[in-house]
Every structure is written in C-alpha cells, then in structure tokens.
Amino acid sequence: MSKLYIARGACSFGAHVAVRELGLDIEIVKVTLRDPASPIFAVNPLGRVPTLQLDDGSVITENSAILPYLADLKPGTSLFAPAGSVERAQIQSWLGYISSEIHVGAFRTINRPERYHPDPEAHTLVRERGAVQLKAGLTHIEAHLATRKWLVGERFTIADAYFGLFVGWLARLGPEFADYPALNAYREAYRARPAVQAALAFEQG
C-alpha cells in the first residue's frame, strides 16, 4: 500500500485531507520532524513532509506535486480538472502561489527567523517583515474570496485542501490576523468538512 508521511500540524495537512476527500486507499504515517531518529529520513533524505511513497518504492515530494498526483489517482472528481484545461492550471497556480509566497515567502520568515538573521535579538524585526509579506498575500486572497466560497471553480478543490491549513495557522499569530472576513468564513467552511475533521482527529490522536 502507498504511504503518505505527515507530521502533526505541519504543511502535510492538505495532502492528508486530500487522501480522505478522495477516499484513497493510502496509509497515513505520522512521523516527527527535526529528529534524527525519525523514520522520515529513510524515505526522504531531506526529512520533509509530506512525502508520498508508492508501492513500487517511488517517492514524490512537494505539496504542489503530491496533491495533483493524488487527485489524478481518481480522474474526473471535482477536486481537480483535466490535463490541458485552464481550471487545472488555475488550481496548480494557487498551489504554487501558496507554497512559494504564503508558506516559504511569509510563514517561514515568521516561524524560522534564524534562517534570515543569525542574531536572536534581530528576530523580532525579521518576524515583523514576514508579517508584512503575509498580510500582502492575505489581502490578495481575501479580495479573491470576497466573491466566491472556494479558490477555483465554485467548488472545493485540492487548492483548498492545501490553503485551508494555512488559514488555520493564522489563529496562532494573534489578533492582528483576525480581520479578514472572507478568510474567516473560508476557515469555517473548511473546518466543517468531514475529511478535515477526520484528518484533525487522526493527527491529534
């Protein structure tokens, strides 16, 4: 059986949700991160999640590749769109934007300031710059969601399975990130999905 390696509360949550939304027969394996004894290193030398290991031993990494691969295991569902379609490109575009600009370009600056400045005393200023980047991205997405419930095509897609986890992360950052009405409604709609609830219960168990 194929295995999806995840870590509690990590950016692997979107792929985990997608497995449940699609009803795929894939084992979810919970591992620890930044722990040399973690079994993730035997599968992915970079020690990152999500990592998808297929039956034949092939390994697929990166959310923007794993989520489309999972959806393509069941062609024709509402979670993705056919190869060659503009809708598929738009879904792939959101996966790319969220991964590069929201996760790495903004959340990482806030969560890992040591990657940007060696002096701990500078980290408050680094985090503030990350918050500026994050707000710019959120303002862009808030405007997009003002007239629609989900990111693409008036339905829940793998782009939402992924983006929903980052909207969840905003709650950790405090009240300055509370004033996005469309994002707040989006978070509620995301959390109401049975697949999201099942994934949360599994990760916290």
Next chain:
Amino acid sequence: MSKLYIARGACSFGAHVAVRELGLDIEIVKVTLRDPASPIFAVNPLGRVPTLQLDDGSVITENSAILPYLADLKPGTSLFAPAGSVERAQIQSWLGYISSEIHVGAFRTINRPERYHPDPEAHTLVRERGAVQLKAGLTHIEAHLATRKWLVGERFTIADAYFGLFVGWLARLGPEFADYPALNAYREAYRARPAVQAALAFEQG
C-alpha cells in the same frame, strides 16, 4: 494570440524557453518590473512575471502552473509526461522545489534582503543566511545530477527549462558558487540548446 509576459533576466526565462522548445504560437511580450507604468499591471495586478494571457482573456500565473499548461498544449512531447504518471509528478515536484526553496527560499533572501530586515546594515548578514540556504539546495541537486544529465527521465523537460535559469543566476553570485561540477556541466548543456540561445537573444535585444 496568447501572450506570455516576461522580463529580461527574470524567472520568466524558463517559460520563455518552454514556448520555444515546444514551438508554440504564443507572443512573447517583454515588460519592465517594479515600474507603475508597466503594462504588466493591466494583466496581472501583482505585477509579476511570467504571466500567461490566453486568447479568451484568462490569465495564468506561477511558473509551476504556466510551464505544465504550456507543455499540455502539445500532449505527448518529451518535455512533460501524461497525467497520472509518476514522471509527471516528479517533474511537477522539481518545479515546486525550485520555485519555493531555490527561488523564494534562497535567491530572494540574497536578492531582496530588505524583505527580511528593515536596516540596510543588517543586509550583509541576511544575504549570508540566504547563501547558506542556497548551498544546501544546490548540494541536494548536485548529488541528484551526479548520475544524470537532466532532472527527470534522462531527457530535457520543463523542469530543466525552469531550473537552468537559476543555474545561470549562480554566475552573478561570485566564485563561492563555482564549485559544483555537475551543475556547471548542466549549465553548459542548457546554454547549448537553440531554444535557450534564441530566448537569450530575444531578451537581450
């Protein structure tokens, strides 16, 4: 006719190369960046390139979405792989890794330190942290390329059309980035391609 908006020397170079490799009938439109008068803002409010505008007015952004969309306009070429295949997921994975970890996670720290610390006096230290991240990523890719000429499937794909531009950027960073034999051979193979030469000539013209 569809239009691909690019800027000279920017990360849009990979999509530009892909249009030429695929022989697509798409107009390449060169714009300036960070210039309020640039025509890019009429197409993409974020003012970023590459941006692909289709005949019907639809707009597609993000390299990790534009490159697959371009390749899917000519299904069956060697530049990509069929939906559902592991090879396609691996190509998409490299697009994601290079976009998020190499471009945003490393080059941006070096090229835009002001996004990570407000004080210009801190920028040398910020850039040094970016160089550490970049070397970690390059070491990972150097090991991968030690036994193969191209990133996936023993042939030039859209992952290479994209990654080749960043290997080109290394030359700007000075001698500390010169000691990657596999990457140096990769750069030569990339530059030797007629599509790369034509794209370079167009951008510099």
